[in-house]
Amino acid sequence: MKKIGLREFLFLAPVIVLISIFSLVPVIQSFTYTFFDYRLNDQQNAGLYLNERFNYELFDETQLYLTMFLEEDKQQVTDPVLLGKIDTVIAKVEDKAKAFAGKEGVQKITKEEKTELIVLSKETQEVVQQLAEQYDTANEENLPLIAKDIENSIIPANFIGLKGYKQALGDARLGAALVNTTIFTFVSVAFELVLGLALAMIMNKAMRGKGLIRTTSLIPWAIPTAVAALMWSYLYDGSSGIVAHLFQMVGLVDNSRELLLSAGGAMVSTILADVWKTTPYMALLLLAGLQNISKDTYEAADIDGASSIQKFFTITIPLLKPSILVALLFRTLDAFRVFDLIYVLTGGGPGGATETLSIYGYKAMFAQTNFGYGSVIVMIMFVCVAVIATIYVKFLGANLMDKN
Amino acid sequence: MDTTSKKMKWIVGFLIAIYLFAMFFPFLWILITSFKTSGEIYGDGAFRFIPDNPTLQNFITVIVDKGILGAIKTSLIVSFTTTIYIVLVATFAAYAISRFDFKGKNVLLGIILAVSMFPQMIVVGPVYNLFQDLGWTNSYAIILPYSTITLPMAVWILVTHFNQIPLALEESAKMDGATPVQTLFKIVFPLAAPGVFTTAIIVFIAAWNEFLLTITINSNKSYHTVPVAISFLRTQFEILWGEVAAATTIVTIPTLLIVLFFQKQIVSGLTSGGVKE
Structure with missing residues (x-):
């Protein structure tokens, strides 16, 4: 029997790599999956999120349509108070978009950012509702949904711990x-x-x-x-x-x-x-x-x-x-x-x-x-x-x- | 004494006949059905042994319309490439396990044995995600995860074979100044050739029969291997047994040839997993 050196170790390397990537790591990953509410075709659960995250892509899309539609509908608004509110919302949303520029995909966000975004979402929803109540605008039906999407861009953590196993016990x-x-x-x-x-x-x-x-x-x-x-x-x-x-x-x-x-x-x-x-x-x-x-x-x-x-x-x-x-x-x-x-x-x-x-x-x-x-x-x-x-x-x- | 042993012979012969019939009958019946017209399969002739109007229509449909030959081609590509790289990788590893002394050897062997016992289902989800991320779904990259079913048994069979080759030969090669790689290819490989060939046959059959990985990862029809393509012949609304029978007949031929030509290697491969001492 020979002692193993680096050169001999190369004999084993391919097997170790293949077994690791396609057999061992998947087992560990499967084990990790069991602790999450992980559903592939559900936008909010399509990943393993230990913390809350933010879907920057979805937000970017949302702000684009939101500002566009608001600018369009603004033309019909005569009430100066509401007009002012709409302008503030647009400014705030654009500010956020500038701050987020360059960020892609789904990433972690801080608590402060999250609270800010929820406040912004609520404010936008209020303005949009007011707009819909007072005027008969072109984007009346789309705007509330888009305003809500600011909130939807926040992905809650889907870590569920042992709940999956608990569900299995009663299944x-x-x-x-x-x-x-x-x-x-x-x-x-x-x-x-x-x-x-x-x-x-x-x-x-x-x-x-x-x-x-x-x-x-x-x-x-x-x-x-x-x-x-x-x-x-x-x-x-x-x-x-x-x-x-x-x-x-x-x-x-x-x-x-x-x-x-x-x-x-x-x-x-x-x-x-x-x-x-x-x-x-x-x-x-x-x-x-x-x-x-x-x-x-x-x-x-x-x-x-x-x-x-x-x-x-x-x-x-x-x-x-x-x-x-x-x-x-x-x-x-x-x-x-x-x-x-x-x-x-x-x-x-x-x-x-x-x-x-x-x-x-x-x-x-x-x-x-x-x-x-x-x-x-x-x-x-x-x-x-x-x-x-x-x-x-x-x-x-x-x-x-x-x-x- | 003489009469009882004669009786014994008759009983054994009879039991063997029953066994052979039970094993062969499903194939025979599929073969018969493949030549029947659909009128005969679904009508009164369903249980007739000789078709009234033998037809090749089922074969023509399966080959021309359902592209069963394409599935055979995919299966051949997938199985051959899997066999080649798995046997190569496993040979090196088995040689190292059989000949070198290193820490964690038993751990490695234990892991390899454990992997062969994994339910395949456990790797499918993560591998599916990995392939989605890399954009490898619907490609021949499927041969890589095939390692999880074929590699452990290939290593296991080869280690058994290498252990049967005397060490002395390699030591004299080493004294003549051969490197480990030279020793492996010039001395061990020729001696181990039958074992390597046996491993190749077993790996080939395992790759040929794989179902779960292909059906989940390669959903595109043009990458369907034989087992998956066959399973799609059975749809929810119509089951055309004539076509099923013809397709089954066609895809059984490669297996039949392998078994006929390589049965000695197959049996030796199957039983080297722990039965022989």
């Missing part, structure tokens, strides 16, 4: 999503383990056709999940889906049309599609473990007169345990994060019956553009994944890391 939809995710994960991984183990043992025994079995097993694993999901959505289709038709024939469902339209049917269908896609993968992982168990152990057991069942429970399972745990770890985490399959197959429906945490998180973030609450959901999912991983790694012991 029934989130609870349902968590339950759905758990059911999906538990049931599909359990089936995959049992079927995968059986399959691995058959594959281990099979003399002929090994290549064919391996190829056949790899195809479902290798095709994109979205493609598999679309394929299954056709097979499950109410009127022309052959699997739905088959289910109806053997009496699993009363009517093939209800398969994807009933809560239970949709969940069973997604689990079945997942089992179809990933059992072969599980089997391949377990097969590799099985092939590492030496034949001698079984022969010794044969001499001692052990039955097949005894051999299975006293030799195969204990010796296969590390492989089983690794396979379970990978599969549990994958199933818990499931997105593509459900997104394409059911979209979370019917009525949220198959909505998992990642689907809910995705909808909150990209359909409702609520990045704040979406991040809370994703963060809860992250914690669940961390807990699952920790439990498995505990069981696996240092096994996984020691090797390197």
Whole structure:
């Protein structure tokens, strides 16, 4: 082993940079998002504002129209008092605009500036109202709205602390999503383990056709999940889906049309599609473990007169345990994060019956553009994944890391 | 004894047959459907095994009107570039992890392993914002965040492979005055070539199958990869199963070829993640 120097460090630099920018920093950012009322399509909440800020661009636009419209409407005003007031407002607004010249985007402002701006906004609104009451001017309808925009340029802080998490605690939809995710994960991984183990043992025994079995097993694993999901959505289709038709024939469902339209049917269908896609993968992982168990152990057991069942429970399972745990770890985490399959197959429906945490998180973030609450959901999912991983790694012991 | 083992053989054979059928059937059915006319798909012929009036219309529509070949092209570009840069970067890192001694090595490995367990959903929001700010949405820059799914497993598989290459060879190279980079390319790389190739195949498949990042960041149709383009065939109001079947058939071909040619590498890559000692 060589000690690492600067030159050797360069070997690692690209990985560190990539992992930092695209994996670690985003996690920290997501975590930060959870403390803000952060909505992309809402002008007042489209950023993370710990303090109050001022939208200089919006103000600049506002003052431009405000002075223009006031100058225009002023022509009709005969009352000298009001005329004086209008002139003061215009002067004040122009003063502010001069003071703010050169500032761009959204920036912090001081308390004094904020109070001043609110006073100015109120004053302008009063003048505009008076103007509208006394005269019938051209910009009667626009002016009040524009006057209000001075205030709207002030962006309140949207730091909400732990409120997002508090909202999550009382969110029934989130609870349902968590339950759905758990059911999906538990049931599909359990089936995959049992079927995968059986399959691995058959594959281990099979003399002929090994290549064919391996190829056949790899195809479902290798095709994109979205493609598999679309394929299954056709097979499950109410009127022309052959699997739905088959289910109806053997009496699993009363009517093939209800398969994807009933809560239970949709969940069973997604689990079945997942089992179809990933059992072969599980089997391949377990097969590799099985092939590492030496034949001698079984022969010794044969001499001692052990039955097949005894051999299975006293030799195969204990010796296969590390492989089983690794396979379970990978599969549990994958199933818990499931997105593509459900997104394409059911979209979370019917009525949220198959909505998992990642689907809910995705909808909150990209359909409702609520990045704040979406991040809370994703963060809860992250914690669940961390807990699952920790439990498995505990069981696996240092096994996984020691090797390197 | 002889009869029971014969019986056993029959049972095993039967189970294998059922398994193969279950795995193959969805593909077979999609293939059959792709040649059916829509009248047959929605009408009485829905469950017929041999189409009455076989037609290529579905394929023509999908290729000409829906531009499925464009999606395949995008997917090829994205997957190949991802594979090349990820394998290159991961090779250097895995070599360093496998051969050099440095502080925080276990921390680095732990982080890499942890990243592979992240829910992808957690990086999508910030990466989306980053790409919006940089104006990188709807571009091939999407390959950069692909590192979050492909890089950890590439490093992991390669470290396993490098650890199996004896140190002695490199030490003699060093004595002959080779630099670390020379050692890596002249000694380690040729020896590790099978492992590197395995990694490349696995990374390629992972990049080919990626869905979430592309659907959120590249909303423009011309940057849709195969999985995303396929998912858009299923609209809310009409589902043209004939076209879906034809598109699925077409996009399954590349995967099928990869599996047929590289199954040994795929299996070795899949199982080097902690099963083999």
